[in-house]
Amino acid sequence: MTLTTPHQPAGVPGAATARHEALLAEHSAHNYAPLPVVLAEGRGARVTDVEGRSYIDCLAGYSALNFGHAHxxxxxxxxxxxxxxxxxxxxxxxxxxxxxxxxxxxxxxxxxxxxxxxxxxxxxxxxxxxxxxxxxxxxxxxxxxxxxxxxxxxxxxxxxxxxxxxxxxxxxxxxxxxxxxxxxxxxxxxxxxxxxxxxxxxxxxxxxxxxxxxxxxxxxxxxxxxxxxxxxxxxxxxxxxxxxxxxxxxxxxxxxxxxxxxxxxxxxxxxxxxxxxxxxxxxxxxxxxxxxxxxxxxxxxxxxxxxxxxxxxxxxxxxGALLRRAVTLGHLLSTELNVLVGRGVITFRHIGLWAGVDIDPELGTGREVCERMCARGVLVKDTHGSTIRLSPPLVISEDDLVVAVRVLGEVLADMRRDLAGRR
Incomplete structure (x- = not known):
């Protein structure tokens, strides 16, 4: 499974993104450090930025969007x-x-x-x-x-x-x-x-x-x-x-x-x-x-x-359907994350469609993981150093959930290669 929308490399925002970020930098209090993406539309578990690029939302507004965008x-x-x-x-x-x-x-x-x-x-x-x-x-x-x-x-x-x-x-x-x-x-x-x-x-x-x-x-x-x-x-x-x-x-x-x-x-x-x-x-x-x-x-x-x-x-x-879906998709999430343990993931905690994933700090920070996943079309959020949280909308498809975790795996593989190169 692959994402269907091409993405620009990390750290190379388009002109529309740059304009929005400049406005925020000048006129918004700096109490957040958002990822380099400016979102414009959303449906279900997918969002689109001002450049027209598609992303899988695996944060869901810290669970405010349990039912997805625009239900x-x-x-x-x-x-x-x-x-x-x-x-x-x-x-x-x-x-x-x-x-x-x-x-x-x-x-x-x-x-x-x-x-x-x-x-x-x-x-x-x-x-x-x-x-x-x-x-x-x-x-x-x-x-x-x-x-x-x-x-x-x-x-x-x-x-x-x-x-x-x-x-x-x-x-x-x-x-x-x-x-x-x-x-x-x-x-x-x-x-x-x-x-x-x-x-x-x-x-x-x-x-x-x-x-x-x-x-x-x-x-x-x-x-x-x-x-x-x-x-x-x-x-x-x-x-x-x-x-x-x-x-x-x-x-x-x-x-x-x-x-x-x-x-x-x-x-x-x-x-x-x-x-x-x-x-x-x-x-x-x-x-x-x-x-x-x-x-x-x-x-x-x-x-x-x-x-x-x-x-x-x-x-x-x-x-009740969405509650049952959270349990089913939670099992799938756990299964996919288990594959990454020992491959950049130290451990993870999971309940329902919600997981905290501890990344090997030798590879980098949680923020770096989130930035690299963003560049590949998946939005997640870090917390407490090298931990990232996965809390996608309960309406996410099985395919998108699997893609999101596999993108995490690809990012961690890249970071392992980078670490080996530095050594």
Whole structure:
């Protein structure tokens, strides 16, 4: 199998790409270092750049595009709502909010939904709700609430969130930070139990640590976390912004991997179908019921446009076909990656259609791997040095998935030859 569209060599952008990159360099804050590609169109798992070159998208907007680019069901819902009503603010009701909240609560199996916009907003909202619940229900003395979090986690980039991050790049230069967080190693139940004290109100975890390199929890870990929270009478808050809504082959990774239920779920990314930011805190009334009018809100949270698209997303998940597809394609991904172990790949972690691949650092950085794959028509993203992440849309074809991994193999073979030449 080969890519059907010719590609220019790496580092030789066309004129249109160069113009766009020059505009970004001059007028956009330099908080990202994108690969040398400027995308213009997308369908399914394929995207096209401003030069007309085709690529296989194996990042899917960090799982925001679980259903692929321009999914016809989601586009139809968006187009229909654009002609009707897009924003009211929560000073009024709208005819899309109630059905969306009911559908999402039903999908997750909880009572109530707090609609927000971005994943970071969902996390911040979950932290606020946890603290308020801790004071009003658990009886923690005012302003003493503490939340246990995991090292190497990624929950967003607000001041509060980066304040308990263990990633120096995310944290350094942004202090001082709010107090109230206790960091423990991910996967270490003993450390987690030791960190829970009388002022603890919640444990916040990603069931799978995405930004850290798709770190899958040890067997029994999520069940142990659930037990520890139950015994201590604190909330288990699961950040499923990346792992939820199909990526792992389950609606919720917490239930699919650990067979347990969190008290609070934080959702985002795929909930907006790759069309607009939609996020939510989902919990039972005993938790979300602590919020009263005026205590928390969002101008755009729960807008009718988001409700229409979000409801269509839920409909796709309820059908179940994409969840089953994530499992099937995940097996194929694992099989193809296994071939590369010892051939430039040290190891990989995988769950559903999601993998973190550790490249031999002797060959080069993860960034270099991504640049070389981009030049061959496959888009992936590096993280933490020599690790790359593969999270293609769940609608990717088997052929494109195989091509993507084989392009990785070709790149690694080239890098091995380059290393041998240097020696």
């Amino acid at each position: 016809p069901v989601l586009l139809a819902a968006a187009h229909a709502q654009l002609d009707r009503l897009t924003l009211t603010g929560r000073a009024f009701g709208n005819d899309r909010l109630g059905p969306f909240c009911a559908a999402l609560a039903g999908l997750v199996g909880k009572d109530m939904v707090l609609p927000m916009n971005t994943g970071a907003e969902a996390v911040e909202s979950g932290l606020k709700v946890s603290r308020k619940w801790g004071y009003e229900v658990r009886g923690v003395p005012r302003d003493r609430a503490r939340i246990v979090v995991a090292a190497e986690a990624f929950h967003g980039r607000t001041i509060t969130i980066v304040g308990f991050s263990t990633d120096p790049q995310a944290r350094d230069g942004f202090g001082p930070f709010p107090d109230g967080f206790d960091v423990v190693p991910y996967g270490d139940t003993s450390a987690l139990r030791a960190a829970i004290g009388p002022d603890t109100v919640a444990v916040l975890l990603e069931p799978v640590q995405g930004e850290a390199g798709v770190v899958v929890p040890p067997p029994g870990y999520l069940a142990d976390v659930r037990a520890a929270c139950t015994e201590a009478g604190v909330l288990f808050v699961a950040d499923e912004v990346q792992s939820g809504l199909g990526r792992t082959g389950h609606v919720l990774a917490t239930r699919g991997l650990g067979g347990v239920d969190a008290d609070v779920y934080l959702l985002g990314k795929a909930l907006g179908g790759g069309i607009l930011p939609v996020s939510a805190v989902v919990a039972d009334e005993a938790v979300l019921g602590v919020l009263k009018p005026g205590q928390h809100g969002s101008t755009f949270g729960g807008n009718p446009f988001a409700g229409a698209v979000g409801s269509a997303v839920i409909g796709l998940l309820e059908e």
